[in-house]
Amino acid sequence: MATINAKVKTRLIEATKRFKPIVSKAKSKDVNESDTVAIITDILADVFGYDKYSDITSEYAIKKTYCDLAIKINGQLTILLEAKAAGLNLKESHIKQAVDYGANAGVDWVILTNSVQWMVYRIIFGKPVVAELVYDFDFTEINTKKESDLELLYYLTKESMTKAGKGSLDEFHSHKQMINKFVVAQTLLSDPVLDAVRKTLKKVSPDVKGTNEEIYRIINEEIIKRDVLDDEKTVAAKKMVSKALNAAKKASTQSND
Numbered sequence: 001m002a003t004i005n006a007k008v009k010t011r012l013i014e015a016t017k018r019f020k021p022i023v024s025k026a027k028s029k030d031v032n033e034s035d036t037v038a039i040i041t042d043i044l045a046d047v048f049g050y051d052k053y054s055d056i057t058s059e060y061a062i063k064k065t066y067c068d069l070a071i072k073i074n075g076q077l078t079i080l081l082e083a084k085a086a087g088l089n090l091k092e093s094h095i096k097q098a099v100d101y102g103a104n105a106g107v108d109w110v111i112l113t114n115s116v117q118w119m120v121y122r123i124i125f126g127k128p129v130v131a132e133l134v135y136d137f138d139f140t141e142i143n144t145k146k147e148s149d150l151e152l153l154y155y156l157t158k159e160s161m162t163k164a165g166k167g168s169l170d171e172f173h174s175h176k177q178m179i180n181k182f183v184v185a186q187t188l189l190s191d192p193v194l195d196a197v198r199k200t201l202k203k204v205s206p207d208v209k210g211t212n213e214e215i216y217r218i219i220n221e222e223i224i225k226r227d228v229l230d231d232e233k234t235v236a237a238k239k240m241v242s243k244a245l246n247a248a249k250k251a252s253t254q255s256n257d
Contacts (some may be wrong), residue, residue, distance in 0.1 A: 019047060068081060117137075192245065
């Protein structure tokens with residue numbers, strides 16, 4: 001989805017190849033958190049393109065505590081990073097700690113990492129404040145020959161974070177909000193799709209007398225998995241699809257008038 005320019009792509013490929021064995025060794029040796037932070041800082045500089053002295057701050061103060069690393073671009077706080085030791089498995093308590101830092105600092109993006117696993121969160125400031133896992137990846141399993149893997153790295157680069165619109169981390173987040181199993185499921189259950197399925201079935205067999213209600217029941221009860229329909233995200237997805245369809249219907253009516 002992102003177009004990565006040649007210079008940035010070369011840096012991502014070469015630096016990732018250089019750091020993968022370093023990260024793997026750190027995990028196997030179970031290095032401490034302080035040494036892991038040093039590795040992460042080097043990755044931020046050499047892989048993701050941040051200036052180690054002007055963009056990266058260690059022990060960033062947030063109220064009465066400190067976050068391990070922060071990225072500032074042109075003096076603007078952009079990302080907080082909470083680091084754990086390379087051999088430590090990331091847990092729910094670590095995620096909560098990282099999210100709390102982001103919420104208290106008023107920053108949109110938070111990364112939880114042990115240098116191996118990278119978890120990228122978007123803070124949604126509402127009531128209550130929540131965090132959405134946008135994506136995660138294992139640095140040691142990144143395949144630099146795959147464009148999709150390079151994109152996972154690219155979205156965290158300085159080039160992406162300073163880019164507005166297409167190719168930015170914000171744009172990728174918007175894409176992920178729309179292209180997910182909850183939104184797709186509600187789209188399948190919408191009237192326009194049910195109409196299309198019914199009409200297609202009639203072309204397959206002109207004798208078919210199926211109704212939208214029957215097709216809805218089959219999709220809802222026999223095709224879509226229950227976890228997609230019963231999750232708390234289902235309600236938001238349903239509202240999003242309904243709102244978009246109503247807006248399109250209204251625009252079409254006004255155009256015809």
